[in-house]
Amino acid sequence: MxxxxxxxxxxxxxxITGTGxxxxxxxxxxxxxLKKAPRVRRSxxxxAPVHPSDVHRVKPLLPYAW
Incomplete structure (x- = not known):
């Protein structure tokens, strides 16, 4: 194969983080x-984590990352 x-x-x-x-x-x-506040720019x-309902869409795209 x-x-x-x-x-x-x-x-x-x-x-992918160490915890998966x-x-x-x-x-x-x-x-x-520049229009945005500094606090927003730092964020x-x-x-950010991918929502749990979308993880199953990302997993097949990265087969060796798990």
């Missing part, structure tokens, strides 16, 4: 950033 391929677009957007949680970057972090630097 051939090796499974990792979807490179997903590999750039999602990271799928993390994503927050939206709206590049455009019109864009942190990763």
């Amino acid at each position: 051939p090796k499974m391929k990792t979807k490179r677009a997903a590999a750039k957007r999602f990271k 949680k799928v993390m994503r970057m927050r939206h709206a972090r590049n455009h019109n950033r 864009f630097d942190k990763m």
Whole structure:
């Protein structure tokens, strides 16, 4: 059986933590950033967990990350 391929677009957007949680970057972090409050701008630097109902969509895209 051939090796499974990792979807490179997903590999750039999602990271898997040591405990197995799928993390994503927050939206709206590049455009019109100066209009936003500093507290909001700092929150864009942190990763957010993917909702549990969406994890099953991400898992097949990253076969070797688990």
